Amino acid sequence: DVKVTQSSRYLVKRTGEKVFLECVQDMDHENMFWYRQDPGLGLRLIYFSYDVKMKEKGDIPEGYSVSREKKERFSLILESASTNQTSMYLCASSLSRSNYGYTFGSGTRLTVV
Amino acid sequence: SQQGEEDPQALSIQEGENATMNCSYKTSINNLQWYRQNSGRGLVHLILIRSNEREKHSGRLRVTLDTSKKSSSLLITASRAADTASYFCATGRGSNDYKLSFGAGTTVTVRA
Numbered sequence: 001d002v003k004v005t006q007s008s009r010y011l012v013k014r015t016g017e018k019v020f021l022e023c024v025q026d027m028d029h030e031n032m033f034w035y036r037q038d039p040g041l042g043l044r045l046i047y048f049s050y051d052v053k054m055k056e057k058g059d060i061p062e063g064y065s066v067s068r069e070k071k072e073r074f075s076l077i078l079e080s081a082s083t084n085q086t087s088m089y090l091c092a093s094s095l096s097r098s099n100y101g102y103t104f105g106s107g108t109r110l111t112v113v
Numbered sequence: 114s115q116q117g118e119e120d121p122q123a124l125s126i127q128e129g130e131n132a133t134m135n136c137s138y139k140t141s142i143n144n145l146q147w148y149r150q151n152s153g154r155g156l157v158h159l160i161l162i163r164s165n166e167r168e169k170h171s172g173r174l175r176v177t178l179d180t181s182k183k184s185s186s187l188l189i190t191a192s193r194a195a196d197t198a199s200y201f202c203a204t205g206r207g208s209n210d211y212k213l214s215f216g217a218g219t220t221v222t223v224r225a
Contacts, residue, residue: 004155031211042201042217043156050211058212090155097211100144102203104155 003027006091006105013112019078021108023091029103030096032074034058034066037088037107049074050097081112117145117202117216125222132189134219136202137182143210145178147187150199150218159187159200192223 007022025032031050035043035058045058047066055066063085067075074093078085088109092102120135136145144163148156162169162178162185169176175188189196199220203213 033212035215040217043203043215045212045214048212059214088153092156094211100205100211100213101146101158101161102148102156102213103158104148106155107153109153 004091004093004103004105006089006108008108009106011108011110013078013081013110015082015112017078017081017112019081019110019112021076021078021089021091021110023074023076023105024072025074025093025103026072027093027095027103028071029093030071031094032068033092033094033102034064034074034076035090035092036060037090043090046076078110083112086110086112117204117214119200119202119216119219121219122217123220123222125224126192127224128192128194130192132192132196132221132223134187134200134221136185136187136216138185138202138204139183140206141180141183142204142206144205145176145185146203146205146213147174147176147185148201148203148215150201152198156201189221192221194223194225197221197223 004025033048034046049055049068065077091105146161147159150156173190199218201218203215
């Protein structure tokens with residue numbers, strides 16, 4: 001069964017900490033995505049990557065960065081966590097630019113205190 | 114930016130009934146997808162419909178697309194308790210149509 005695995009289900013961090021959220025897929029997918037989900041706002045795209053070492057900003061990249069050193073791994077970094085980054089973070093992958101269906105991870109619920 | 118908006122925000126139905134939810138979007142699309150999310154979990158891909166298609170079926174799911182009205186509908190027939198979830202539409206457009214924009218979702222509750 002194909003999988004997208006997010007390293008933590010729940011995470012509590014302090015304001016100002018540097019936070020790493022890890023995502024690994026085992027499907028040899030080209031594209032990987034990071035979304036955050038907040039009540040009433042749906043999913044908003046933070047960053048995405050269509051190839052190793054390639055990254056593009058989504059709709060809300062401020063306060064975040066990403067790293068994709070290997071095809072299977074896409075990391076989201078909160079440089080200095082703030083309380084307004086408390087959210088559910090969802091990682092997803094898709095096979096290619098012409099095959100669109102996403103496979104999602106189970107999500108990481110991050111609380112910044 | 115959010116492209117799709119689902120309607121209604123919430124829906125409560127009896128087991129065995131049909132559930133219909135709608136998605137409207139603002140700009141031309143290449144494809145539209147529907148996803149399901151069970152409470153607090155990741156989303157699961159249900160169905161994809163391309164802009165040149167009008168209707169697609171998958172099991173108890175029926176999706177329609179009306180590009181002239183910039184809208185889509187998802188019908189779940191003969192609903193079951195296990196269909197209780199949030200449903201999201203997502204659109205891909207332009208040269209980066211593999212990058213999806215999601216709506217805020219419709220929460221469906223199926224009562225036993």
